[in-house]
Amino acid sequence: MKAPREWHKSFFDNSFYNPASPAAVEQAPREARFILKQLRLKKGAALLDLCCGPGRHAVEFAKKGLAVTGYDFSAQYLAEARRRAKKKKVPLRLVRGDMRRLKFKENFDAAVNLFTSFGYFRKFSDDIKTLKGVARALRPGGLFLIDVVHGEFVRANFRRRDWTELEDYFHLEEASAGPDGTVNTWTRVPKNGGRPLTRTFFTRLYNRARLSAALKKAGLEPLKFFGSFSGAALSPKAVRLICLARKG
Secondary structure, eight states, X not given: OOOOTTTHHHHSOTTTOOSOOHHHHHHHHHHHHHXXXXXXXXXXXXXXXXXXXXXXXXXXXXXXXXXXXXXXXXXXXXXXXXXXXXXXXXXXXXXXXXXXXXXXXXXXXXXXXXXXXXXOOSSHHHHHHHHHHHHHHEEEEEEEEEXXXXXXXXXXXXXXXXXXXXXXXXXXXXXXXXXXXXXXXXXXXXXXXXXXXXXXXXXXXXXXXXXXXXXXXXXXXXXXXXXXXXXXXXXXXXXXXXXXXXXX
16 A cells, blocks of 8 residues: 655645534633643744644644734635634734745744644655755754654554544544555445545654754754643653744
């Protein structure tokens, strides 16, 4: 099972997958509070939400008085983020682009990259290129909080096949694991008898050591690690791998 080289170009589309489900939107304020507690930003500080998606966190950050720039590849997600910001009556700057080609230079006091919006590219050098772009975008001493799925948990609980019944469709999943990460195929089977949709994607798996090494290579120094947005300690049983890092 192989994922297309640029699989993200067709995957992040509302017709197949939208990360702003009602449950995800409901959790966003709590997650944003934890993130802002770690970043300790003053009102008016500049924050980059890299791979902001439909803006469920970006809007929460803007509500706290931060100057937020949301950056994402998906035009559909950015349009939804724009509508969400308008509804909440908060300013939100939105930029479309590839995370590997960030053009910013010392524009931000802090940056975030949330919910495994990282590790998508088959070339590890592309991950480093992304992290170097983040470091370049930060002012000296700027903080970066990154949140990815915990590779140790995934490998310990790996399942080749699984399925879930959701409100409107059945979600079927097939997966294979290699030394670098996992390749997953998701199939959505509508309950109304519509045409099934299938997409295949790649995720590089990171543990604490591997993420630390990547961050350091990009000029970012890891400061703290967490296993959840409640601040739990990182452990092999933690689903999330959250790291707070600083630009030197």
